[in-house]
Amino acid sequence: MDQKKIGQFLRRLRREKTLTQEQLAEVFGVSNRSISRWENGATMPDLDLLIEIARYFEVEIGEILDGERKEERMDKKEEETLLKVADYSNAEKIIFSKRLCMMFIAGLAAFGIYMVIDIRGLMEIPFYENVASFMLGLVFGDLLLGALYSSRYMSKIRAFKMRLLKRKKERASS
Secondary structure (H helix, E strand, O other), rough: OOHHHHHHHHHHHHHHHHOOHHHHHHHHHHHHHHHHHHOOOOOOOOOHHHHHHHHOOOOOHOOOOOOOOOOOOOOOOHHHHHHHHHHHHHHHHHHHHHHHHHHHHHHHHHHHHHHHHHHOOOOOOOHHHHHHHHHHHHHHHHHOOOOOOOOHHHHHHHHHHHHHHHHHHHHHHH
């Protein structure tokens, strides 16, 4: 998959409809900067947007991914499969954002408890000192996990893990 070629194809499709990047961005509810990034090959649209783009320009998703027009058409079953994959991708994003939100709330609560213990001067009592230390550790861990989750690092770890699992399955079936 050549992102530059895909970007050039998307630009060609947009120009065939005589649309500006801003106009196309309005159609898909994204920024014109996103359109520019797609057309320059810097990024790719999400799968669900890719399906919408294909419908809008009346081309196959395979044509977009190959960066050129083809004579053969995708059948309905393949399109339904791609839609299911897009739905799954969106569900994964929702789960991810919920996890991030819960982590943020847990970190705020732990920090709040730490602040109450510190402000009330309860650090002198060993029990509260231990609770405060635990809460501070929880906040630090939460910040670290939040940084990892929100960075691309976590997705790289997950992709690596999936490749390892795939290799294990292949070895087991051999």
